[in-house]
Amino acid sequence: MSDPVIVTSALPYANGPIHFGHIVGAYLPADVYVRFRRMCGDDVHFLCGTDEHGVAITLKAEKEGVAYPDYVDHWHERIHRTLQRFGIEFDAFSGTASHRNEHHAPLAQQFFTDLLRNGWLVEREEEQFFSESTQRFLPDRYVEGTCYLCGYDKARGDECPRCGKFLESKRLLEPRSTIDGSRPVLKSSKHWYLDLGRARDEWLRAWFLGKHGQWKPNVENFVLGDLAELRERPITRDLPWGVPVPLPGTAGKVLYVWFDAPIGYLSISKQYFAKRGEPERFEKLWRSPNTRLFHFIGKDNITFHAVIFPAMLKGTGRGWILPENVPANEFFNFEGRKFNTSSGWFVPESSVADDPTDVLRWALCSMMPETADSEWTWSEFQARVNGDLADNLGNFVTRTLRFVEKFFEGAIPPRSGETLAQDKALDDAAVRTVAEVREHFGSFRFRRALAAILALGGECNRYFDAEQPWVLVKQTPTRRRAGDVMHACCRMIDLLAVLIAPVMPATARLIRRAMHRESVPLAFASIAPRHEFPNEGIRGAPLTTVFPKFRDERGEEKTALFRKVTDERVASERARLAELASAAVAPAPATTVSPTKSPAEALAATVDYEGFTAVDLRAATIVAAERHPKADRLLVLRVDLGFQTRTIVAGIAASYSPEELVGRRVIAVANLAPRTLRGVESQGMLLAGDDAGGKPRLLAPDAATPDGVRVR
RNA sequence: GGCGGGAUAGCUCAGUCGGUUAGAGCGAAGGCUUCAUAAGCCUUAGGUCGCGGGUUCGAGUCCCGCUCCCGCUACCA
Numbered sequence: 001m002s003d004p005v006i007v008t009s010a011l012p013y014a015n016g017p018i019h020f021g022h023i024v025g026a027y028l029p030a031d032v033y034v035r036f037r038r039m040c041g042d043d044v045h046f047l048c049g050t051d052e053h054g055v056a057i058t059l060k061a062e063k064e065g066v067a068y069p070d071y072v073d074h075w076h077e078r079i080h081r082t083l084q085r086f087g088i089e090f091d092a093f094s095g096t097a098s099h100r101n102e103h104h105a106p107l108a109q110q111f112f113t114d115l116l117r118n119g120w121l122v123e124r125e126e127e128q129f130f131s132e133s134t135q136r137f138l139p140d141r142y143v144e145g146t147c148y149l150c151g152y153d154k155a156r157g158d159e160c161p162r163c164g165k166f167l168e169s170k171r172l173l174e175p176r177s178t179i180d181g182s183r184p185v186l187k188s189s190k191h192w193y194l195d196l197g198r199a200r201d202e203w204l205r206a207w208f209l210g211k212h213g214q215w216k217p218n219v220e221n222f223v224l225g226d227l228a229e230l231r232e233r234p235i236t237r238d239l240p241w242g243v244p245v246p247l248p249g250t251a252g253k254v255l256y257v258w259f260d261a262p263i264g265y266l267s268i269s270k271q272y273f274a275k276r277g278e279p280e281r282f283e284k285l286w287r288s289p290n291t292r293l294f295h296f297i298g299k300d301n302i303t304f305h306a307v308i309f310p311a312m313l314k315g316t317g318r319g320w321i322l323p324e325n326v327p328a329n330e331f332f333n334f335e336g337r338k339f340n341t342s343s344g345w346f347v348p349e350s351s352v353a354d355d356p357t358d359v360l361r362w363a364l365c366s367m368m369p370e371t372a373d374s375e376w377t378w379s380e381f382q383a384r385v386n387g388d389l390a391d392n393l394g395n396f397v398t399r400t401l402r403f404v405e406k407f408f409e410g411a412i413p414p415r416s417g418e419t420l421a422q423d424k425a426l427d428d429a430a431v432r433t434v435a436e437v438r439e440h441f442g443s444f445r446f447r448r449a450l451a452a453i454l455a456l457g458g459e460c461n462r463y464f465d466a467e468q469p470w471v472l473v474k475q476t477p478t479r480r481r482a483g484d485v486m487h488a489c490c491r492m493i494d495l496l497a498v499l500i501a502p503v504m505p506a507t508a509r510l511i512r513r514a515m516h517r518e519s520v521p522l523a524f525a526s527i528a529p530r531h532e533f534p535n536e537g538i539r540g541a542p543l544t545t546v547f548p549k550f551r552d553e554r555g556e557e558k559t560a561l562f563r564k565v566t567d568e569r570v571a572s573e574r575a576r577l578a579e580l581a582s583a584a585v586a587p588a589p590a591t592t593v594s595p596t597k598s599p600a601e602a603l604a605a606t607v608d609y610e611g612f613t614a615v616d617l618r619a620a621t622i623v624a625a626e627r628h629p630k631a632d633r634l635l636v637l638r639v640d641l642g643f644q645t646r647t648i649v650a651g652i653a654a655s656y657s658p659e660e661l662v663g664r665r666v667i668a669v670a671n672l673a674p675r676t677l678r679g680v681e682s683q684g685m686l687l688a689g690d691d692a693g694g695k696p697r698l699l700a701p702d703a704a705t706p707d708g709v710r711v712r
Numbered sequence: 713g714g715c716g717g718g719a720u721a722g723c724u725c726a727g728u729c730g731g732u733u734a735g736a737g738c739g740a741a742g743g744c745u746u747c748a749u750a751a752g753c754c755u756u757a758g759g760u761c762g763c764g765g766g767u768u769c770g771a772g773u774c775c776c777g778c779u780c781c782c783g784c785u786a787c788c789a
Binding site: 093215218221222227229297300330331367372374375379382383386387388390391392394395396397398399400401402403406407447448451454455461462464465466468469470473538552554556557558559560561562563564628630632633634643650651652653654669672673675677678682685 | 713715716717719722723725726731736737738739744745746747749750751752754764768782783784786788789
């Protein structure tokens with residue numbers, strides 16, 4: 001029996017939907033890897049769940065007036081459905097909230113007390129605002145007051161929206177709670193910090209350096225940079241939602257969400273084994289030195305999984321295993337930009353509603369950001385589906401099986417026993433491919449695995465062409481050879497089913513069913529070094545009863561393994577995006593609106609007419625523009641308001657070059673208090689809204705409105 | 713500005729320890745073929761490996777400088 005394997009995917013935060021970027025970064029690669037290891041005969045446990053604590057969740061839930069558990073339940077369900085859509089099949093998908101996973105809080109508390117006992121935690125006392133009306137400490141974001149630097153009376157606890165400075169919340173003047181307006185008092189609060197610097201010096205750096213060469217280079221480089229800057233990190237907060245700190249006199253204190261989240265991997269598997277009536281297996285699995293632990297994550301999570309969580313695991317002294325590898329992926333973009341759910345820059349579920357799960361999985365794997373950022377484009381999707389799946393693999397399968405159906409009455413003929421040089425060559429190619437594919441799946445290089453599979457598909461098509469069975473089959477003396485060729489092709493199809501199975505499990509089963517071989521396990525173990533395929537004849541099923549039926553773009557009935565992506569479809573998707581890109585402010589797409597999440601920015605508080613007219617807006621023209629000498633994002637503009645010309649500094653360098661701005665009409669805020677921005681005084685501001693990519697776009701008055709006219 | 717990543721064929725990318733004439737897929741041009749989903753196969757064209765120095769018998773690969781792009785970060789009021 002091989003060593004047990006634990007595979008985890010990053011716990012999605014139960015505060016919003018997940019999109020292609022998450023799928024391709026952490027969930028699909030894990031699922032593919034799990035299927036691959038199982039096909040190799042390994043005992044794999046695949047764990048995931050939602051991360052359900054933290055300030056962001058409490059803020060959103062409170063804003064929507066929903067109880068925390070109900071709020072996270074909604075996203076838990078929604079996220080789980082999305083994962084299932086992509087065929088991600090976990091052994092356990094749970095979460096970190098106590099109502100979902102009764103094992104989580106006790107285990108997280110055990111981590112805390114273990115670390116405390118072993119001296120890895122540092123205790124510090126600091127002053128923080130406390131609301132007496134609600135009897136709880138207020139995170140900085142819940143406190144509002146007068147800025148002690150500029151006098152602005154609506155400064156937030158962490159920073160002042162007017163002067164832009166970071167603030168020390170306890171120095172705010174006239175502080176008040178944003179929850180009920182009551183005046184909080186300063187009260188000292190005790191918190192605990194994880195001493196990561198000491199862990200690094202004592203063992204963490206050495207442990208990590210010992211992994212040199214085994215982890216992906218992008219991950220290794222990232223961690224090396226991290227190690228240099230490790231410090232203490234607070235692991236507790238004053239918050240009403242989370243895992244309580246397990247010490248007397250700490251009411252209202254919980255473990256910081258980043259601390260309790262990764263412990264979810266353990267608590268979820270503990271819950272899983274408990275439910276199965278085998279509670280003893282949990283510790284056995286997680287404390288056996290033979291167990292191999294793999295964390296699949298996006299690159300934004302590297303520090304937690306490669307540095308902090310190992311420090312936590314080791315620090316407990318309980319012998320929890322440390323990760324064998326953290327195969328983090330880079331970022332996945334969409335048609336040249338970052339995915340952005342709220343502005344519509346993403347792939348709506350409706351756009352891929354008709355695409356089989358396997359097809360999406362294959363396409364995403366072929367674009368996976370394994371070593372560098374990559375992106376989804378519709379034309380790339382079309383190329384992968386049409387060229388790789390339909391034309392190469394799919395067509396080889398159908399041309400072979402149809403040939404058997406047509407010329408051999410659906411019965412794959414037995415081999416004659418004669419093997420020609422080209423048969424041997426094909427077989428050698430297959431053996432080589434199997435070795436390559438195993439190697440690549442095993443080392444998280446899925447794109448290469450797919451490329452190797454496609455190369456074998458090419459070999460198979462060339463073999464078919466070169467042997468010309470359609471000629472051989474028509475004459476009696478050569479008919480037997482045609483049978484041998486078909487037998488070899490069927491054997492290759494049977495093998496291809498195994499090779500694609502980690503990525504396209506349903507398609508693999510479909511192919512097997514077409515040859516009445518669904519009872520034969522899809523296993524890599526069975527094809528080392530040579531794929532076993534019976535020498536006797538095999539009766540195939542009529543393709544029309546097995547493969548999908550559809551109408552192609554010309555309206556013809558088709559029975560085939562894969563349906564092609566039409567040019568029209570690509571064009572319409574790109575048209576949608578072009579529209580989004582050209583819109584000054586992107587409209588919120590209806591397809592993603594969920595009951596609890598509004599894609600639009602929250603509406604500001606109501607103002608009366610006087611409140612509005614307090615802002616003096618004027619039509620104006622830019623007469624000169626240059627880059628700010630000391631800030632990359634700022635432009636220094638001379639703006640003609642009709643009655644005077646002013647200098648205005650605007651943060652629009654990401655969208656406009658100085659040259660293209662001269663002569664441009666704009667709307668300016670004319671009575672804004674002047675402010676110095678990195679050394680240049682700005683006497684007003686320009687109105688702008690963000691485009692779909694988050695870049696600012698200027699608003700312009702109608703041409704008939706002269707400079708200086710007031711805008712109301 | 714700071715930190716990190718990157719720049720290789722029209723496009724997407726591979727290129728290990730420095731080693732022969734820098735590769736693949738797609739796209740393009742031409743041809744062959746009819747079992748198969750307008751599928752398959754063959755051939756051809758296409759490169760100043762971002763720029764400039766350096767190390768070396770030898771540099772896409774290592775070192776230094778520069779330009780441009782992406783991310784994080786600071787400056788957006």
